Amino acid sequence: MDILVTGGAGFIGSHVCARLLHDGHAVWAFDDLNDFYDPNLKRSALRELQASARPFTFVFGDLTDRDALDELFASARFDQVIHLAARAGVRPSLEEPALYQRVNVEGTVNVLEAARARKVRKITIASSSSVYGVNAKVPFVETDPIFSAISPYAASKLACEALGHVYHHVYGMDIAMLRFFTVYGPRQRPDLAIHKFARLIAAGKPIPIFGDGATARDYTYVTDTVEGVMACTRQEFGFEIFNLGESQTVTLNRLVALIEQHLGREAVLDRQPVQPGDVPITYADITKARQRLGYHPRVSIDQGIPLFVDWFCQQPPAV
Numbered sequence: 001m002d003i004l005v006t007g008g009a010g011f012i013g014s015h016v017c018a019r020l021l022h023d024g025h026a027v028w029a030f031d032d033l034n035d036f037y038d039p040n041l042k043r044s045a046l047r048e049l050q051a052s053a054r055p056f057t058f059v060f061g062d063l064t065d066r067d068a069l070d071e072l073f074a075s076a077r078f079d080q081v082i083h084l085a086a087r088a089g090v091r092p093s094l095e096e097p098a099l100y101q102r103v104n105v106e107g108t109v110n111v112l113e114a115a116r117a118r119k120v121r122k123i124t125i126a127s128s129s130s131v132y133g134v135n136a137k138v139p140f141v142e143t144d145p146i147f148s149a150i151s152p153y154a155a156s157k158l159a160c161e162a163l164g165h166v167y168h169h170v171y172g173m174d175i176a177m178l179r180f181f182t183v184y185g186p187r188q189r190p191d192l193a194i195h196k197f198a199r200l201i202a203a204g205k206p207i208p209i210f211g212d213g214a215t216a217r218d219y220t221y222v223t224d225t226v227e228g229v230m231a232c233t234r235q236e237f238g239f240e241i242f243n244l245g246e247s248q249t250v251t252l253n254r255l256v257a258l259i260e261q262h263l264g265r266e267a268v269l270d271r272q273p274v275q276p277g278d279v280p281i282t283y284a285d286i287t288k289a290r291q292r293l294g295y296h297p298r299v300s301i302d303q304g305i306p307l308f309v310d311w312f313c314q315q316p317p318a319v
Contacts, residue, residue: 007085063107181245185222221299245284
């Protein structure tokens with residue numbers, strides 16, 4: 001198949017592109033290489049994809065540029081779209097809420113409209129566990145009420161889910177919304193906890209610990225997330241939402257201990273107050289994904305952290 005991956009130079013996107021190419025698909029990656037984090041990391045991922053000697057095309061462009069998307073969809077006939085591009089991160093969204101709505105919501109409308117105009121029926125869209133907000137009921141189930149978002153980022157992803165339903169209901173498009181739970185692994189964004197902690201611990205610098213370290217996350221190794229995405233490309237749903245998590249929770253304190261263990265260095269802790277927008281726990285019920293997608297996460301945190309640390313230790317020092 002010919003498949004467009006928006007955000008294809010990013011962390012999850014580059015892994016999805018690599019898997020699609022491995023499975024014999026032709027892939028187009030659309031990305032603006034913005035400076036949310038070092039664009040050189042995305043360029044490095046692109047070089048790896050381009051070196052695979054498989055049918056891969058990179059297109060530089062911005063989701064908010066409707067003309068650029070229309071031109072892209074006119075240049076190739078896509079069988080599917082995997083829409084991963086977005087402004088990510090809870091805390092940064094508190095600083096620039098309008099930017100997050102423009103890129104994530106308007107950008108998603110632009111992708112959906114371009115696909116509709118070119119009769120691309122099947123789209124897989126990245127959502128986030130952030131949509132569950134402060135949810136006292138755990139684990140989180142796709143049918144839980146989601147009216148308690150506590151960050152602009154979460155609100156933008158809620159809007160994207162609503163838009164996906166609209167385009168299914170009105171235009172008959174096949175839409176799968178995937179709620180990702182704290183994805184980590186090689187090429188992880190440097191602002192995310194595991195990568196950030198590893199970098200600071202290795203440098204002997206303090207790591208910020210917000211609250212008492214009891215907050216818990218459902219950390220999901222990137223290859224498991226990619227398996228869930230790939231499963232969505234193989235069948236049609238109408239409109240469905242799926243949790244893609246590990247269905248295990250890890251406290252912040254335990255996470256730090258695991259990174260310390262595998263780096264062989266002790267962390268210097270910088271205790272700080274709980275941050276606005278942070279939720280106390282994320283925890284995925286993956287029953288639906290197991291049943292409908294055949295999704296079976298295989299990499300536990302005890303396996304995934306050593307894999308990440310091995311990759312991290314092979315990277316050149318940051319300038």
